[in-house]
Every structure is written in C-alpha cells, then in structure tokens.
Amino acid sequence: MTAETTILLSLLIPALGAVGIAVSSRWPNVRESVTLVTAGLLMINVWSLIPGIMDGGRPFVSLFEFLPGVAIAFRVEPLGMLFAALASGLWIVNSIYSIGYMRGNKEKHQTRFYICFAIALSAAMGIAFADNLLTLFLFYEILTLSTYPLVSHKGDQPTVRSARTYIGILLGTSIGLLLPAILWTLSAAGTLTFTEGGILAGKLSGPEVGLLLGLFAFGVGKAALMPVHKWLPAAMVAPTPVSALLHAVAVVKAGVFSITKIIVYIFGIDFLDAEPSAAWLPLVAAFTVVAASIVALRQTNLKRLLAYSTISQLSYIVLAAAVLKPLSEIGAAIHMVTHAFGKITLFFAAGAIYVASKKTELHQLHGIAHRMPWTMAAFTIGALSMIGVPPTAGFVSKWYILGGALEAQNYVAIFTLVASTALNAAYFLPIIYRAWVAPERPLPESSPYRNHGEAPWPMVVALTTTAALTLIFFIYNQPVLDLEAQLVGRNP
Amino acid sequence: MSLASQLPALQVAVPMLTAPLVALLRDSHLSWAAAFAASAMSFVLAIAITGQVIGGETLVYHMGGWAPPFGISLYIDELSALLLLIITGAATLTLLAGRGSLEEQVGEARMPLFLAAWLLTLAGLAGIVVSGDAFNIFVFMEISSLATYILVSGGPQRRALTAVFKYLITGTVGATFYLIGVGMVYMMTGTLNIADMEVRLAEVSDRNVVYVAAGFITIGLALKAAIFPLHAWMPNAYTFAPHIVTAFIAACSTKVSLYVLLRLDFFVFQKNLVDHELQFAYLLMPLAVIGILYGSIAAIFEQNLKRILAFSSVAQIGYILLGASLISVAGFTAAVLHFFNHALAKTALFLAVACLGLQFAKMRLEDLRGVGRSMPWTLAAFAGAGLSLIGVPGTAGFVSKWALIGAAMEKGAPGAALVALILFSSLLAVVYVWRIVEVTWFGHGGEQAKAAGGGPITEAPLWILTMTWVAVLANFWFGFDSSLPMQLASSSAEEFLRHQP
Numbered sequence: 007m008t009a010e011t012t013i014l015l016s017l018l019i020p021a022l023g024a025v026g027i028a029v030s031s032r033w034p035n036v037r038e039s040v041t042l043v044t045a046g047l048l049m050i051n052v053w054s055l056i057p058g059i060m061d062g063g064r065p066f067v068s069l070f071e072f073l074p075g076v077a078i079a080f081r082v083e084p085l086g087m088l089f090a091a092l093a094s095g096l097w098i099v100n101s102i103y104s105i106g107y108m109r110g111n112k113e114k115h116q117t118r119f120y121i122c123f124a125i126a127l128s129a130a131m132g133i134a135f136a137d138n139l140l141t142l143f144l145f146y147e148i149l150t151l152s153t154y155p156l157v158s159h160k161g162d163q164p165t166v167r168s169a170r171t172y173i174g175i176l177l178g179t180s181i182g183l184l185l186p187a188i189l190w191t192l193s194a195a196g197t198l199t200f201t202e203g204g205i206l207a208g209k210l211s212g213p214e215v216g217l218l219l220g221l222f223a224f225g226v227g228k229a230a231l232m233p234v235h236k237w238l239p240a241a242m243v244a245p246t247p248v249s250a251l252l253h254a255v256a257v258v259k260a261g262v263f264s265i266t267k268i269i270v271y272i273f274g275i276d277f278l279d280a281e282p283s284a285a286w287l288p289l290v291a292a293f294t295v296v297a298a299s300i301v302a303l304r305q306t307n308l309k310r311l312l313a314y315s316t317i318s319q320l321s322y323i324v325l326a327a328a329v330l331k332p333l334s335e336i337g338a339a340i341h342m343v344t345h346a347f348g349k350i351t352l353f354f355a356a357g358a359i360y361v362a363s364k365k366t367e368l369h370q371l372h373g374i375a376h377r378m379p380w381t382m383a384a385f386t387i388g389a390l391s392m393i394g395v396p397p398t399a400g401f402v403s404k405w406y407i408l409g410g411a412l413e414a415q416n417y418v419a420i421f422t423l424v425a426s427t428a429l430n431a432a433y434f435l436p437i438i439y440r441a442w443v444a445p446e447r448p449l450p451e452s453s454p455y456r457n458h459g460e461a462p463w464p465m466v467v468a469l470t471t472t473a474a475l476t477l478i479f480f481i482y483n484q485p486v487l488d489l490e491a492q493l494v495g496r497n498p
Numbered sequence: 499m500s501l502a503s504q505l506p507a508l509q510v511a512v513p514m515l516t517a518p519l520v521a522l523l524r525d526s527h528l529s530w531a532a533a534f535a536a537s538a539m540s541f542v543l544a545i546a547i548t549g550q551v552i553g554g555e556t557l558v559y560h561m562g563g564w565a566p567p568f569g570i571s572l573y574i575d576e577l578s579a580l581l582l583l584i585i586t587g588a589a590t591l592t593l594l595a596g597r598g599s600l601e602e603q604v605g606e607a608r609m610p611l612f613l614a615a616w617l618l619t620l621a622g623l624a625g626i627v628v629s630g631d632a633f634n635i636f637v638f639m640e641i642s643s644l645a646t647y648i649l650v651s652g653g654p655q656r657r658a659l660t661a662v663f664k665y666l667i668t669g670t671v672g673a674t675f676y677l678i679g680v681g682m683v684y685m686m687t688g689t690l691n692i693a694d695m696e697v698r699l700a701e702v703s704d705r706n707v708v709y710v711a712a713g714f715i716t717i718g719l720a721l722k723a724a725i726f727p728l729h730a731w732m733p734n735a736y737t738f739a740p741h742i743v744t745a746f747i748a749a750c751s752t753k754v755s756l757y758v759l760l761r762l763d764f765f766v767f768q769k770n771l772v773d774h775e776l777q778f779a780y781l782l783m784p785l786a787v788i789g790i791l792y793g794s795i796a797a798i799f800e801q802n803l804k805r806i807l808a809f810s811s812v813a814q815i816g817y818i819l820l821g822a823s824l825i826s827v828a829g830f831t832a833a834v835l836h837f838f839n840h841a842l843a844k845t846a847l848f849l850a851v852a853c854l855g856l857q858f859a860k861m862r863l864e865d866l867r868g869v870g871r872s873m874p875w876t877l878a879a880f881a882g883a884g885l886s887l888i889g890v891p892g893t894a895g896f897v898s899k900w901a902l903i904g905a906a907m908e909k910g911a912p913g914a915a916l917v918a919l920i921l922f923s924s925l926l927a928v929v930y931v932w933r934i935v936e937v938t939w940f941g942h943g944g945e946q947a948k949a950a951g952g953g954p955i956t957e958a959p960l961w962i963l964t965m966t967w968v969a970v971l972a973n974f975w976f977g978f979d980s981s982l983p984m985q986l987a988s989s990s991a992e993e994f995l996r997h998q999p
Contacts, residue, residue, distance in 0.1 A: 070978075070979065071981075072978065072980075073897065073900055073901075073980065074984065078978075140891070143891055144891040144892055147890050147891050147892070148892065151885070151890070158939075158940065161939075161940050163940075166936055166940040170932070170936065173928075173932060174928070174932075177888075177890075177925075177928050178925055178928065181888075181889070181921060181924050181925060181928070182921050182922070182924075182925055185903070185921065186903065186917055186921060189900070189903050189904060189907060189917075190907070192904075193904070193907050
C-alpha cells in the first residue's frame with residue numbers, strides 16, 4: 007500500500023467507523039467493538055507511515071482544487087506525523103476508558119457520542135496532514151463542529167450555556183481572525199502551502215508581520231492563548247472521556263500544532279526571529295502560562311483545575327515555538343507528547359473518581375487514595391509530569407524548552423519556566439498529599455457511594471496504561487527526538 | 499430550424515402555456531403532476547441552455563423571426579443561464595418536495611388554480627431573465643409579481659392577506675418606477691432593446707432626463723429586490739406565505755430584480771453616463787453595508803423562524819449588492835456566486851421549515867423548543883444548511899464569502915473595513931443560526947404547543963425529508979466542488995466588466 011493511500015485511509019477509517027457505529031447503534035456491544043476496531047485500524051494505519059517519514063519521505067496527495075489556486079491536499083511531515091500518531095494511539099486507550107465511563111455512568115445518547123468522537127478523530131487526522139492553510143482550516147472547523155454535541159452532551163441548561171461559550175469562541179475566533187489571516191497570507195504570498203523555511207519572507211515587513219502573527223495566534227482559538235481561553239474551562243461540562251482525549255490531546259493539540267506549524271512553515275523561524283514586531287508572542291504566551299497557573303491555584307473543582315493547567319501547559323508549547331530556536335521547536339513538539347500522556351492520565355483519574363464516588367471537588371478527595379490506589383497512583387505520576395519532575399515525561403520536554411530558551415537568552419521564557427514549575431507544584435502537591443495522607447471524611451450513611459472502590463476495570467486499565475507511558479517516555483524517547491529533529495533539520 | 503435553437507423561447511413558453519391547462523384540470527393530483535412536469539421540463543431546458551452558453555457564447559433569439567429593433571429579442575448569456583438554473587431548479591425541487599405541505603396549507607380544492615399561479619410565476623421570472631428588451635422585462639415582471647401575490651396569499655393565516663397587500667402596493671410602485679424610467683429612455687432613444695439602448699444612449703448622455711430615468715429604474719428595482727431600506731414588504735410576505743412558496747421565492751424572486759438592475763446599470767448606464775458608477779460607491783454600497791448589518795441584527799432579535807430567515811435574506815442581498823458595487827471582476831464574481839450559493843442555502847432552510855410546518859402551525863421559536871429530539875433529521879438538515887448560511891468551510895456559503903473577502907481585499911484601506919464588516923456579519927450569522935440550533939435541540943417545554951390533534955410530534959414524511967436533504971447535500975457538494983458556479987460567475991463577471999468605459 008502506498009503512503010498516499012495510507013494518508014487518505016487515515017481520514018476515511020474514522021469516518022467509516024462513524025457510519026459503522028451509527029448502523030450498529032441497537033447492539034451496544036457490537037457498537038463498542040466497531041469503535042475499538044476502528045481505533046485499532048487507524049493506529050496501525052497511521053503508525054505505518056512513521057518509518058517512511060523517519061527516512062526523510064514526505065508523502066503528498068492532492069485531492070482536487072477546492073477554490074481557485076488552492077487544493078485540498080495532504081502532506082505528512084514530522085510535526086504532523088507526531089500529532090497524528092499521538093492522537094490515533096491514545097484514541098484506543100481512550101475508547102476502552104470511554105466504554106467503562108459511559109456504561110458505568112449510564113449516560114444517554116451513547117451512539118451519538120461515539121459517532122461524534124470518530125468524526126472528531128477524522129478531522130484531527132485532516133489537521134495533522136494538511137498541506138496548506140485552507141485544508142487545515144476546513145478540518146479545524148469540522149473538529150469544532152463535531153465536538154459541539156460532545157460538549158453539550160448532557161443537554162441541561164448550564165451545559166448548553168457552556169457549550170455556547172465553547173462554540174462561540176472557537177467559531178468566532180476562527181471566522182473573525184483566522185480566516186482573514188489566511189486570506190491575507192494568500193494575497194501577500196500567493197500560496198498557502200506549508201513550505202520549509204516559510205512563505206512570507208520578503209513578502210511582508212514591519213508591523214504587518216506582528217499583526218498577521220496576532221491574527222493567527224488568536225485566530226487559532228484552540229491553542230487557548232489568553233484572552234481566548236475561556237472555552238476550555240467551559241468545555242469541562244463534557245463527559246470526562248471527551249475532556250481527556252479531546253480537551254487534553256486532540257483539540258487543544260490541534261491548536262498548538264497549528265500555531266507551531268504556522269510559525270515554522272508559513273512565517274519561517276529565521277524570518278520571524280529577525281522581525282521585532284513579532285516579539286510580543288512569547289510575552290503573551292509567558293503571561294498565559296503564569297496567569298493560568300495562578301487561576302488554577304484558586305480552583306476548587308478538579309476538572310476546572312485541570313482545564314486551567316492545560317491552558318498553562320499549552321502556552322508552554324506556544325512559548326517554546328515562539329522562542330524561535332531549533333532546540334525550542336523540538337521542545338515544543340515533544341511537550342505535545344509529554345503533556346498529552348500526563349494530562350490524559352489526570353483526566354482519566356478525575357473521571358474514574360467521578361464514576362466510582364461521584365466526587366468532583368478538591369475538598370472531597372481526602373484520603374481517597376486508600377480506596378482507589380491505582381487511580382491515585384496514576385494521578386500522582388501525571389501530576390509529577392506536569393510539574394516536570396524526573397522520572398516522568400514532563401521533565402524531558404522542559405529540558406529542551408529550557409535549553410532553547412537559554413540558547414536564545416530569552417530571560418522571560420526562563421523565568422516563566424521556573425515560576426510555573428513552582429506554581430504547578432503548589433496546586434498539584436496539596437491534592438496528592440490530601441489523597442494519600444489526610445484522613446478520609448466519610449460520606450453520610452445514606453450515600454450509595456459510601457464504600458466505593460476503584461472504578462470499572464476498563465477505566466483502571468486505561469489510566470494505568472497512560473501513567474506507564476508517562477514513565478516510559480522518560481527513558482525511551484529517542485524515536486520521537488529523531489523524528490522531530492527533522493523538523494528543524496539538525497540533531498538536538 | 500432545429501429544436502436546439504428554439505430553447506430560449508421554450509423556456510418561457512412551456513410553463514406559461516401549461517399554466518391554463520393546469521387551471522383547467524380540476525383534480526389536485528393531476529394538476530400537480532402537470533405542473534411538476536412543466537417545471538421539470540423548464541429545468542431540463544435551463545440545463546440545455548447552460549450547456550449552450552457556457553464558455554462565453556451568447557444566445558440571441560428573435561421572436562417570430564422579427565429582427566430588432568422592431569421585433570422582440572431574447573438575450574441569454576452566462577449570468578442569465580445561471581439564474582435560469584436557480585429559478586427552474588428551485589421551482590422543481592420545492593414542487594417535488596412540497597406536495598403534501600401545499601395540500602395541507604392551501605387545500606386540495608384550490609390546488610389547480612394555485613399551481614397555475616405557480617407556473618405563471620416561473621414563466622414570469624424566467625421571462626425576465628431571458629428577455630433582451632426593457633419593456634418585455636416589465637411585462638414579465640408584472641406576470642411574475644401578480645402570480646406571486648396569489649401564491650403568497652395562499653398562506654393559511656388571514657394575515658397573509660395584509661402581508662400580500664403590502665407586497666402588492668410596494669411591488670406595483672417598484673414596477674411603475676421601472677416603467678417610468680424605461681419610458682424616459684424610450685423617449686430619448688426610441689428603442690427598448692437593451693443592446694440597442696447601449697449604443698444609442700451615447701448620443702443623449704448629456705441630457706438630465708437620462709439620469710432621472712436611471713434613478714427611477716434603480717429605485718424601482720431596488721424596491722422589488724428588497725434592498726435596504728426598501729425591504730419592508732419582504733419579512734411578512736415570506737412569513738405568511740405557504741412554506742413551499744417561501745422556499746421557492748426566497749431562492750429567486752428578489753435576485754431576478756437585482757439581476758435586471760445589474761444588467762441595465764452595467765450594460766447601458768455605466769458605459770454612457772459620466773460618473774454613473776458613483777451610484778454604486780455612494781448609494782448602493784452604503785445601503786448594502788447597512789442592509790447587511792441591519793438584516794443580521796434584526797434576525798438575532800426575531801422570534802419567528804421564518805422572519806429570522808427573511809431578515810437574513812435582507813443581509814444576504816446586501817452581500818450580493820456589495821460584491822457588485824466593488825465594480826471589479828473579483829467583486830462581481832463573488833456577487834454572482836452568492837446568487838447561486840444563497841439560493842442553495844435558503845431553499846434548503848425553507849424546505850426544512852416546510853418539514854416543521856407539517857407538525858407545527860406557527861413558527862415561533864418558543865413553540866419549537868426541543869423539537870430536535872422528535873424530528874432529528876429535519877433539524878439536522880436545518881443545522882447543515884445553517885452552516886452554509888454562516889459560511890463554514892466545506893459549504894457553498896464559504897465559497898462566496900471567500901470570494902467576496904478576496905475581492906474586498908483588493909480595495910486597500912476601505913476594503914479592509916469591508917472585510918471586517920463581512921467577518922463581523924458572519925459572526926452575527928453564527929449567533930442567529932446557533933440560537934435556532936440551541937432552542938430546537940436543547941430547549942424544554944415546547945412540545946406541548948403542538949397545533950392540532952395533540953398526538954406526539956413525529957418526524958416529517960420521508961419524501962419531503964429526502965428532498966430537503968438533497969438540497970442540504972447540494973450545499974455541501976457545491977462547497978467542495980464549486981467549479982460550475984465558479985466558471986459561470988467568473989466569465990459573466992468578465993463580460994459585465996467589459997461593458998465598462
């Protein structure tokens with residue numbers, strides 16, 4: 007099978023999976039099998055591309071001319087390969103978890119849930135492999151729209167209001183800022199194709215560059231750069247599997263992935279580095295890192311705390327990309343992976359706690375580790391990875407980001423990394439301490455959850471797997487490094 | 499003479515001559531079959547004509563073999579062909595989908611006469627588009643308008659009558675203004691043939707009366723095209739007409755008047771009258787801008803589903819006018835694309851409304867709360883077409899918005915302001931479309947408001963639902979493969995701009 011077919015299959019497999027899920031909606035066991043088989047096929051399919059990319063291949067396929075001069079086209083390059091491999095791999099784990107969560111929680115509309123999930127994955131693959139900005143934009147919007155029913159899943163008034171914030175900010179920023187940025191790029195550069203070294207060098211100059219960068223950075227609302235971050239806490243009303251895979255991995259990573267890709271392949275690192283008007287982006291990203299951490303300190307709800315932690319961590323990636331040094335670009339790419347492993351583990355744990363005990367608030371978590379040791383062990387590993395403590399994955403990416411910041415002598419970035427590490431520790435360590443050390447506050451006699459144990463086994467399997475990945479990545483990360491070294495054309 | 503050369507005349511003759519026949523058939527089913535056959539035949543003719551003119555050919559047909567300037571001539575270029583496709587396509591699809599809806603809203607007894615009016619509307623609109631003669635345009639305009647008044651007044655509520663009365667007065671004033679303008683031009687040039695006018699007007703272009711004539715024509719047609727602030731007749735006419743009628747006329751009737759306006763302005767007046775293009779820069783473009791904002795904001799505050807869509811049409815007509823007022827190839831292309839794409843979106847939306855109409859007597863949002871749970875396919879179709887109205891990529895609406903923004907960008911600093919306006923109004927469209935989506939899918943307490951019978955709300959019949967989805971999928975199809983409308987639009991834009999000084 008040629009790489010071109012494989013690219014198209016990456017989009018088709020989840021789409022066909024969605025059809026299969028719809029057809030088998032009456033038989034839940036068949037339906038869930040379809041999800042798992044689809045996820046498995048997608049992962050095999052996507053991962054089969056990796057060797058070719060490692061050898062320097064850049065498979066390309068163009069479908070048809072969408073608008074005059076711009077085609078729907080796909081090309082696999084290291085960054086997109088990483089994003090696609092990550093999302094497709096974690097989809098399997100997340101599907102196992104979803105089955106446990108949705109059944110354990112007796113959720114309604116499960117068929118719709120799995121269909122939208124599959125479509126969202128198809129859109130994520132489209133984003134990962136997009137060869138030009140318009141293709142990226144198309145799948146970006148499909149991703150927004152397909153996740154709306156997931157966010158509004160519960161259907162009551164507070165949920166619908168939050169979902170309105172979600173769709174309003176994501177559609178608003180993309181139509182209001184990203185679309186004009188794309189059109190501006192087209193009229194300035196005459197093309198929208200992602201090209202090594204960028205396409206804008208010499209086409210724009212002065213404040214225009216900073217302005218266009220601003221349209222892109224805030225237009226990609228999924229990257230949750232402040233002040234367009236509000237949709238992410240709002241999205242926490244979704245069932246936890248959605249928060250775990252989509253709002254810790256696929257959707258938000260699609261955002262930072264797009265920004266990184268735009269910086270590397272549209273502006274070009276060297277062009278942007280030489281342009282003083284673009285220097286504001288690291289500052290805004292740094293502000294977001296610190297401010298979101300401070301907001302996270304004040305949260306009392308576990309999922310909202312994790313949401314603000316995500317906002318902060320996403321801006322790490324934007325900050326790393328905006329430092330504009332090869333080492334930091336690699337750090338940005340790796341942080342996508344390490345944050346994904348850590349944050350999906352944390353969300354899995356939060357969902358497991360909810361299913362087992364219906365607890366959602368921080369003050370309810372005293373002593374919970376004694377009832378749910380596996381879950382809380384995984385949570386601890388995830389939290390340590392967020393802080394960046396060895397031997398967890400988070401340490402690896404922070405190492406490279408810090409290396410890039412030192413190379414650039416960007417003291418703002420260095421200070422931000424140090425400060426946010428302290429802040430991360432300040433909001434995660436108390437949770438871990440309470441869960442393991444503090445005495446339990448028993449639930450009232452009447453509560454059916456008084457003597458709860460671990461969540462259903464599929465969920466425990468899933469969160470243990472991702473926690474293990476977080477640890478393994480610390481030791482074994484060379485393939486990812488090799489892959490992303492190609493991004494900037496040198497070894498780290 | 500081969501049949502192929504008679505197509506322009508047949509385009510009008512087929513529906514017009516079938517109309518009295520349909521009126522004479524006293525049976526509702528038979529008359530529907532005959533009316534549908536005539537509509538479908540017109541659609542086939544429109545496709546054949548498009549095949550003939552695509553690539554830059556122009557069809558000129560002399561009625562009865564009488565050569566102009568004495569005889570009547572028909573004139574079809576690519577823009578006319580595109581409009582013929584819109585008119586006949588919308589008429590055929592809505593008639594095919596809407597039999598059940600029409601029988602419920604109009605009544606079986608009135609169907610034959612009603613369908614005769616339907617065919618006359620079709621014949622009149624097609625006649626305006628194919629006509630190469632300013633007076634014949636007036637004649638066909640009257641035919642289509644009078645027949646449309648009958649269609650609108652067929653609505654089940656008594657308020658349809660007051661709505662149609664307002665429409666009738668406004669429409670008559672508009673047509674009269676147009677006739678006064680044409681009369682003045684005839685007085686000065688001695689011709690009614692548009693191609694002839696284009697040549698002869700040069701001799702008298704320094705006379706004020708020609709400017710007055712152009713003014714009358716612009717105002718008259720702006721009334722009929724519902725250009726802000728002359729749109730007041732439209733929301734009520736759309737709201738109280740039978741749903742299927744709304745689907746049909748929303749797709750094409752105002753656009754046809756806009757077409758005449760563009761045809762006369764670009765072919766006749768701008769070429770000959772000094773500074774005539776200022777009309778676009780200082781009158782029509784500001785009106786388009788205000789119309790876009792006003793229509794979108796009014797749609798946000800409306801409570802009735804059909805009125806929301808009607809005000810959205812005010813805004814969408816603004817987009818078309820805005821594109822044309824840029825007086826550039828890119829702008830005109832965007833305008834023509836939006837003729838086509840807006841027709842697609844609005845037909846699909848009003849067909850979805852017709853599906854709802856089989857269950858609900860009124861279209862107030864509060865009655866429709868939570869209806870998506872009972873009629874998921876209908877509301878999914880509505881949401882899909884709504885995306886096209888917003889201009890989400892992958893839908894037809896995105897293609898014209900992309901073209902329009904690209905055209906505005908060519909104009910420097912004022913163009914940047916227009917880009918901001920277009921984007922802002924797209925966000926307003928997000929608000930009014932999403933409000934409907936939210937209420938219909940997540941609202942609570944609307945189910946009790948079922949009109950008659952009191953039984954549970956069920957999904958619309960399969961047939962009308964299928965046709966609605968055909969229209970919705972057409973929005974996605976032309977969102978991905980826009981080559982046909984794009985080709986017609988860009989070459990008609992080049993042709994229209996060639997007639998500029």
